[in-house]
Amino acid sequence: MTIQAVNISKSYRTKAGQKTVFENLNVTIKSGESIAILGRNGAGKSTLLRILSGIEQPDSGRVISDEKISWPVGTSSGFQGSLTARENVRFVAKIYGKSRDVNSIVQQVQEFADIGDSFDAPFRGYSSGMKARVAFGLSMAIDFSVYIMDEITAFGDADFRNKAAEAISKRQERASFLMVSHDLWGLRLHCDHAFVLEKGALTRFDSIKEAIKCHTDTLGVVNKHDVNQGMSRTEVREQRRLLSIRNKSMTKLEPEVREASN
Amino acid sequence: MNRFANSFRLQLKVISSLIFRELRTRSGGLKLGIFAVLIEPLLVVAFFLLIFGIIKQHAAVGGLNTILFLLVGVINATLAIQSSIRSIRALDANSALFFYRPVKPIDTAIARTLLEAMIYATCFLIAWGFTCIYLDNLILDDPLALILMYLLNMLLSLSLSILSMMATRILPWSKSIIPALSRPLYLSAGVFFSAAYIPANWRPFVIWNPILHITEFSRHALYAGYPIADVSASYAIVTTLVLFGLSLALYSSASAAVSQPEG
Numbered sequence: 106m107t108i109q110a111v112n113i114s115k116s117y118r119t120k121a122g123q124k125t126v127f128e129n130l131n132v133t134i135k136s137g138e139s140i141a142i143l144g145r146n147g148a149g150k151s152t153l154l155r156i157l158s159g160i161e162q163p164d165s166g167r168v169i170s171d172e173k174i175s176w177p178v179g180t181s182s183g184f185q186g187s188l189t190a191r192e193n194v195r196f197v198a199k200i201y202g203k204s205r206d207v208n209s210i211v212q213q214v215q216e217f218a219d220i221g222d223s224f225d226a227p228f229r230g231y232s233s234g235m236k237a238r239v240a241f242g243l244s245m246a247i248d249f250s251v252y253i254m255d256e257i258t259a260f261g262d263a264d265f266r267n268k269a270a271e272a273i274s275k276r277q278e279r280a281s282f283l284m285v286s287h288d289l290w291g292l293r294l295h296c297d298h299a300f301v302l303e304k305g306a307l308t309r310f311d312s313i314k315e316a317i318k319c320h321t322d323t324l325g326v327v328n329k330h331d332v333n334q335g336m337s338r339t340e341v342r343e344q345r346r347l348l349s350i351r352n353k354s355m356t357k358l359e360p361e362v363r364e365a366s367n
Numbered sequence: 368m369n370r371f372a373n374s375f376r377l378q379l380k381v382i383s384s385l386i387f388r389e390l391r392t393r394s395g396g397l398k399l400g401i402f403a404v405l406i407e408p409l410l411v412v413a414f415f416l417l418i419f420g421i422i423k424q425h426a427a428v429g430g431l432n433t434i435l436f437l438l439v440g441v442i443n444a445t446l447a448i449q450s451s452i453r454s455i456r457a458l459d460a461n462s463a464l465f466f467y468r469p470v471k472p473i474d475t476a477i478a479r480t481l482l483e484a485m486i487y488a489t490c491f492l493i494a495w496g497f498t499c500i501y502l503d504n505l506i507l508d509d510p511l512a513l514i515l516m517y518l519l520n521m522l523l524s525l526s527l528s529i530l531s532m533m534a535t536r537i538l539p540w541s542k543s544i545i546p547a548l549s550r551p552l553y554l555s556a557g558v559f560f561s562a563a564y565i566p567a568n569w570r571p572f573v574i575w576n577p578i579l580h581i582t583e584f585s586r587h588a589l590y591a592g593y594p595i596a597d598v599s600a601s602y603a604i605v606t607t608l609v610l611f612g613l614s615l616a617l618y619s620s621a622s623a624a625v626s627q628p629e630g
Binding site for chain 1: 380381383384387388391392395463464465466467468469470
């Protein structure tokens, strides 16, 4: 057994009141398993990953694990924008690795990321593809028993995806994987089992095909419901207009927003 | 025992990495940035010295050179108060760090306090050294007491920064209260006055402040003739230990709330 979550519940306080993400979930991940978590946006997948990786506590219930678990590997979380990739990588390598391994970890990440001189430029200027390369490369350079991946393969080009696929299958011989991705094809390639997280309940599927079918079915229902139900043509047009205004103002705001989030 | 040693070693590793990271961030990655980090506290001393020089023309307070008198005050008070104010924003600024499970909020508080303490100690040594050279006189009567007082002040700073870190997380509105509360703490810390020069009936208004006791004792350690009135080292030690115990108790009972992102 690698990770076992018993009866975990999580809710957040929002302005609209208490919002329950999930209640009394039970998850068991055995060593050597590769598991995909499917569910639509906002279903609580990332929250579940954070709890399983141990960086966030559930409101109730316990997470039992005796293995070295990675942080939820995403595009930029955990990186300091004003530091370079090299400095960020050194920091994480120092914390997780032995001190004599730090240099070799940095070198491995540099080789994997393959972003040239940018490796020594501040992280905040990177594109999401470059961030994904560094973040993914870093997690692969450290020896974990369980790797937790949050949407990491969604960014980046074909070259990066091929490299990532290769690195994952190499690691799968010894380690477990837990992945969230909307790249369904990629999941099919890497995972043996899948969980679908929907309305706070987790369903386990032994075949990833079935899970993807269930997931796309619910998505299909949701989409139909959102777009068509009880809306007249003018209402749809009005909504589109509002959306386009919002999008425009978002693009105008974007540079500042980016600055602030760094 | 082995397990304890291992987690202790891990924590040391995390803290030292955090210090390097913080130093890198502050110096802006420049080689000269290290001077920028040091120059800020020195400018504060210079500023006070200028004001002090304008107000009164005394060459010495209680027999201690004015530069050193102010230096001890500024260094001690700024270390203790700056760290608690920085901690208000520390949790948000460091939220990226808590992605890595070995990094606990208390590590960031310890790393920050150690780094500040090293910066201010370096500033002190530079300014003290130049003053001694300028006066052609080594002004240091009790080095051990000076070091002990500085260590005590580090512990006090750590306690204050853990307390303010916990306060801002448990009661978010205290973010705006803490800077206001730190004002009287700074003003009564004896940065620009000596407790002995305050009339005895006004002394209770400043004597509650442990930083004042630490500052006055440090001055006394520099120059044994410096008068210490109503100042007791045991008061500073007991207050610091009580605050330290309080901060640890609060941290261990509510640390789960601290490491979580604001929802």
